[in-house]
Amino acid sequence: MKVKFRKFDESLPVYAPEHTTSGSAGLDLCAVVSEPVTIEPAGKALIGTNLIIELPDGFEGQVRPRSGLALKYGVTVLNSPGTVDSDYRGEVKVLLINHGSEPFFVKPGDRIAQLVIARYEKSFFEQSDEISDTQRGKGGYGSTGVSANVK
Numbered sequence: 001m002k003v004k005f006r007k008f009d010e011s012l013p014v015y016a017p018e019h020t021t022s023g024s025a026g027l028d029l030c031a032v033v034s035e036p037v038t039i040e041p042a043g044k045a046l047i048g049t050n051l052i053i054e055l056p057d058g059f060e061g062q063v064r065p066r067s068g069l070a071l072k073y074g075v076t077v078l079n080s081p082g083t084v085d086s087d088y089r090g091e092v093k094v095l096l097i098n099h100g101s102e103p104f105f106v107k108p109g110d111r112i113a114q115l116v117i118a119r120y121e122k123s124f125f126e127q128s129d130e131i132s133d134t135q136r137g138k139g140g141y142g143s144t145g146v147s148a149n150v151k
Helices: 067-073
Strands: 004-007 027-030 037-039 044-048 051-054 059-064 075-077 082-084 093-098 104-106 111-119
Touching: 037 044, 037 093, 067 075, 093 104, 093 111
Parallel strands: none
Antiparallel strands: 004 051, 027 111, 037 104, 044 093, 059 082, 059 111, 075 093
């Protein structure tokens, strides 16, 4: 699938999202900042990518964390996954949070998140007095327990 993009700000660089390996589901999103941004422990920052993208109808972009940033620094995407709708034409931004114990520095060009393009179905809700029963029923949070069944 080809996804069109353009710069949000013509005076700034842009990094085309790319799959780092042939098996990568996510495309790397890079920070476009004029100077390094410091995210203190327990702090958050909205980081621009300078990308405006055009997704086909029926698809969304899911902004997800990079596992290496989470493991090494405790930095993740706060609203994970963030959604880029097919009709959105503003700058794609990434909301990062630092769960680590040290300040985290976002530098220009850093790979800060990944974008997964996913198909979705439109849903329309219809009120009904008849909803089917299931084996699980009303069982909610924690109702299936913690222990796995060993086979």
